[in-house]
Amino acid sequence: MSIARVAVVGAGLVGLALAREIADRLPEAQVTVFDKEDRIAAHQSGHTSGIVDSGLEEVPGSLGAAVSRRGVEKLVPYVSERGIPYRECGQLFVAQDADDADRLEEMLARAAANGIPGVRLLDRGQMREIEPHARGVLALYSPHTAVIDYPALAEALASDVRAAGGEFRLSTEVTGIDVMADEVRLRARSVSSGAGEATSDEAGSEDTKGGAEDVRVDPEDERSDADDIHVEPGDVRADRGVDEHLDEQVREVPHTYRGRDADPVIGLGDELRSRFGEKDWFKQVEDTLDRWGEKISGAGHGTGTSEDSDTRRDSDAGRVGRDSGAEFGRTHDAGHGTDDVRPAPQAAQPRSRSSRIPDEDAGSFDLVLVCAGLHADRLAEAAGLDPEPRIVPFTSDWFVASEPDADAVHGIISSVPDPKAPLTRTTLARTVSGTLLLGPNTYPSLGREAYERRDVNFGDLSSTLGFKGFWKFASQNAKTAVRGAKSVVSTSAFVEGVQRFVPEIKAGAVKPGPRGVHAQTIDSAGELRDELIVTTRGRLTEVRNVPGWGATSALAVAEHVADQALRAYTR
DSSP states (O other): OOOOEEEEEOOSHHHHHHHHHHHHHOTTSEEEEEOSSSSSSOSGGGSSOOBOOOOTTSOTTSHHHHHHHHHHHHHHHHHHHHTOOEEEOOEEEEEOSHHHHHHHHHHHHHHHHTTOTTOEEEOHHHHHHHSTTOOOSEEEEETTOEEEOHHHHHHHHHHHHHHTTOEEEOSEEEEEEEEOSSOEEEEEEEOOSOTTOOOHHHHTOGGGTTSGGGOBOOTTOOOOSGGGOBOOTTOHHHHSOTTTTOOTTOOSOOOOOOOSSOOOSSOHHHHHHHHHTTSHHHHHHHHHHHHHHHHHHTTTTOOSOHHHHHHHHHHOTTSOOSOTTGGGGOOOOOSSSOSOOSOOOOOOOOOOOOOOOOOEEEEEESEEEEOOGGGHHHHHHHTTSOOOSEEEEEEEEEEEEOTTGGGGOSSEEEEOOOTTSTTOOOEEEEOTTSOEEEEEEEEEOSSTTOOSTTOOOHHHHHHHHTOHHHHHHHHHHHHHHHHHHHHHHOHHHHHHHHHTTOTTOOGGGEEEEEEEEEEEEEOTTSOBOOSOEEEEETTEEEEEEOOTTTTTTHHHHHHHHHHHHHHHHHO
16 A cells, blocks of 8 residues: 555654654655644744753663664764754753762663763762862763754754655644544644634634533633633533542642632632641742742733732732732842842733634545644544543743853753652753753643743643643642742742752843743653653554653654554554
C-alpha cells in the first residue's frame, strides 16, 4: 500500500521535525501541516529557556535515555549545517545540602551509563573555577550542555518541509478526527485569533465535548451567582451525581467564577485551606498563600488601585481579594530594592464573543500524525482515544538580570532536581543572545494559552479543577507548592532563592522576562507522566506526551514516531 497523503497536526518543534522526517522518507507523498495559530512554534516551542537538555536524569536503558541521547547527536550537526545559534557553555548542578549531594551521585552514575561525555563531580574549589560566583557544597558539571535559539530551529525545520514540497495550513484548527479502515478524515475550522487569546469560545470548542471543559462564562455577563455557569449536555457533572466517582482526595469543582463586583463564592485560598488548613506547614505559609491567591484567582478581574489592594489585604487577609493584579505595581524596600519589579497592569480590555465558525471537511489522508502539545488530550478524545492521561497547564515565569549583576554567571547554574518537588527548580542561564535568565516560577495556569497576566480561559480552568488526578497531584505536592508560592508574589523572595546559588544577584537588578505555559501530563492517580507517550490506532498516531528534553531531541522523537506510525500502517 502506498502513502500519498500525510497530515501532521501541530507546528511546534516535534510536529515540524516529524513533517520533515516523513517528507524525507516518503518523497512522493504530499505532507500537509495544520496549526490553529498564524505562525509556527507559537506555544511551547517558542517559549523556552533555550537550554539543550541532554537527558541527564533518564534511567539507563530506557527509551527516554536512548531517544534523548540520539536527539543531541542529531541536533549538533544539524544546527552547524544550518547556521542556527548554538553555544556550548556547560551546566553546573549545585548541591546545597547532603540530600542534594546524594542525588548528584545518582545523576553522575546515570550520565556515565547513558554515555553522556565529560560529566563529573566538582568540589567547592573546582566549582568556582568554572563559575567563580557559584555557592554550594558540591556540583555536577556537564561541560557540553548548550543553549540554542529554538525559534530559529523551528524556522529551519519548516523551511525543510517547504523545500520538500510540504504545505502549511496555518490558522486552521483541527476539531475532529475520524479514523476509517482506509483513510483518516479531518474536520477543521478557520481561526482568526492569535496565540494566547483566552476566550470563552475556546472553552466550548468541539474538541472539548463531553468534559468539564464545556463550562462557558460570558465575559460581558455581570451576574455573580451560580447561574453564570452553563453546563452543556454531556458534561460529566450532568451525567453523574456530584459525589459519584469522587474519592476522599477529590471534591467537586470549586466555584472561583465571579462577576465584576462580587467576591468569589469559594476562592483558591479557601479551597486549599479546606483541604490542608490543619497542617502546621500550611499555617506557616497561610498569609503568603492568600497573596498568591489574589494574583491567580483574580487574574481576569483586576479593578481598583494598589492602595485598595493593600488596605484590603491588611483588613481581610483571610479572604481572596478582588484585585489580583493590584499589588504588581506596589513597591517597598526589602533590603535589595523593590519587592516586585513587574510593571503595574494596564486596564483589562473586554473581549467580545465572536460567532462560531462552522467546521468544514479538511480532507482525507492515508496517515495522520498529531503533535498537539497543550491540546494533546483533547484531540485524542476527539479521535475516540482514551482522554487520559490529561494535560494540566502550568505557567513558568522567567526573570532577566541586568548588568553588572548578570556578569556573575557565565553559563548555566541549576539546582539539583528533586523528585519530591518536580516543579520547583532554580536555573540561571545565559541565552545565545547573552541575556541572563532566572527562574522559573512555576504554578498552575489559568488557561492552556494564558500568556498575559489577565488571561483566563474558564473552560481550561474548569478542565483542570474538574480532573481528579489534578487534586491528587495537588495533595501529594501541596506542602512544597504552597511554600513556593512566596516567590510568586514577591520578586525579593524569588531572588533570595537565587542568591543561595549566586549571592551577587540583587533584587534591584531583576526584571520580568519571558513567560511560557507548558503541558504537564498527569494521570488519574495524580502521577506526573514524564516519559515519551505515543499512541497509534490504525492510520492515526498521536504524540500524547513529550518529556522536558523533547525540544532538544525533536529530530530523534520524529524518527521514533515515524517508525511507530509506519510499522502500524504496513501491518
